[in-house]
Amino acid sequence: MHEISLMHSILSIIEKSARENRMETVSKIKLVLGTESLVMAGALHFAFEQLKQKTLAQEAVLETEEREGRDFFIDYFEGE
Amino acid sequence: MKQITLKQQVLQGNKIIADKNRQILREHSVFMINLMSSPGAGKTTLLESSLPYIKKHVRIGVIEGDVATTLDAERIAAFGVNVAQINTHGACHLDAQMISRALASLDLNNLDLLVIENVGNLVCPSEFDLGENLRVSLLSITEGADKVMKYPSVFAYSDAVILNKLDLLPYVNFDMDQFLSTFQKCNPSAPIFKVSASNGEGMESWIRWLLQRKEDSCL
Ligand SMILES: Nc1nc2c(ncn2[C@@H]2O[C@H](COP(=O)(O)OP(=O)(O)OP(=O)(O)O)[C@@H](O)[C@H]2O)c(=O)[nH]1
Ligand SMILES: [Mg+2]
Numbered sequence: 001m002h003e004i005s006l007m008h009s010i011l012s013i014i015e016k017s018a019r020e021n022r023m024e025t026v027s028k029i030k031l032v033l034g035t036e037s038l039v040m041a042g043a044l045h046f047a048f049e050q051l052k053q054k055t056l057a058q059e060a061v062l063e064t065e066e067r068e069g070r071d072f073f074i075d076y077f078e079g080e
Numbered sequence: 081m082k083q084i085t086l087k088q089q090v091l092q093g094n095k096i097i098a099d100k101n102r103q104i105l106r107e108h109s110v111f112m113i114n115l116m117s118s119p120g121a122g123k124t125t126l127l128e129s130s131l132p133y134i135k136k137h138v139r140i141g142v143i144e145g146d147v148a149t150t151l152d153a154e155r156i157a158a159f160g161v162n163v164a165q166i167n168t169h170g171a172c173h174l175d176a177q178m179i180s181r182a183l184a185s186l187d188l189n190n191l192d193l194l195v196i197e198n199v200g201n202l203v204c205p206s207e208f209d210l211g212e213n214l215r216v217s218l219l220s221i222t223e224g225a226d227k228v229m230k231y232p233s234v235f236a237y238s239d240a241v242i243l244n245k246l247d248l249l250p251y252v253n254f255d256m257d258q259f260l261s262t263f264q265k266c267n268p269s270a271p272i273f274k275v276s277a278s279n280g281e282g283m284e285s286w287i288r289w290l291l292q293r294k295e296d297s298c299l
Contacts, residue, residue, distance in 0.1 A: 002171065002172055002173060002204050002207075005171065006090055006091075009090055009093060010090055013086070013088060013090075013093075014086075017084055017086060018084075021082065021084055023082060023084075027081070031090075036233065037207070038203060038204075038206075038207060038233055071089070072089065072090050072091065073086075073087055073088055073089045073090060074086045074087070074088050074090065075085070075086070075087060076083055076084060076085040076086060076087075077083075077084055077086070078081055078082065078083045078084075079081070079082060079084075080081050080082060
């Protein structure tokens with residue numbers, strides 16, 4: 001239910017890290033969602049499409065992988 | 081092309097602020113509990129009937145989390161208790177940052193116990209550490225005995241569950257055995273308190289447990 005605010009934090013973490021790594025665009029973001037984390041992949045993708053505009057990740061694709069457990073983390077991102 | 085590995089928990093930012101809240105409370109010797117349930121299960125009513133008893137033993141304050149209005153804060157303030165209202169303006173849960181602001185508005189030197197009434201919601205609040213020392217969930221019998229199975233996370237990560245509206249037991253089909261066995265399976269160590277917040281039945285044992293846990297924490 002709070003995927004929009006979660007995606008907001010994800011994008012700000014990634015933009016910060018991309019800048020630190022002197023990257024101008026982000027092309028891919030990979031997340032891991034624990035089956036017990038209660039985060040819905042569909043809602044995250046929806047939020048991503050809305051929120052990525054005007055960020056370094058505006059051209060990026062989002063990949064989500066489900067795993068057992070409570071984890072919910074940003075695995076990696078790609079760009080140049 | 082570069083690949084940057086982060087392996088960063090998305091809620092780590094919240095966790096850092098929650099730990100800071102816990103630290104501030106420790107410095108002021110305040111014990112904090114996070115009370116969670118679906119809308120209308122009786123969180124505010126439980127506080128209303130607990131406050132007169134708790135006030136005799138410790139100095140208590142309340143943080144009220146609601147999407148909108150100050151109605152619950154007004155109900156609590158009527159008991160002469162320090163209360164801070166947080167309006168989330170649509171958000172379905174409280175987060176550690178909101179609690180950090182509320183802590184700044186309270187006189188922590190004059191408090192021993194702080195109760196957070198979370199936003200009525202059985203799903204989202206349980207994901208967010210607020211810096212509490214204890215988590216208590218509430219279920220009212222009118223919601224049905226299957227809720228533990230349908231919304232396991234809030235119940236699985238609670239230190240106790242309060243089963244409320246026991247006075248309505250004769251009027252609703254509540255399968256007590258199903259509730260007890262599913263709860264014990266999902267959270268074997270947490271005590272279950274059966275109460276009626278509106279007529280006061282069962283209140284003493286939950287309050288005694290709460291005050292004992294506060295004492296055991298040495299806060
Ligand atoms: N019969 C009965 N009614 C109760 C009991 N506890 C609460 N209620 C009623 O349930 C309704 C909701 O109670 P609240 O205490 O406002 O519930 P809440 O969990 O604080 O609700 P939100 O803050 O909106 O999530 C009120 O009409 C209460 O009078 C109880 O033990 N028995
Ligand atoms: Mg309430």
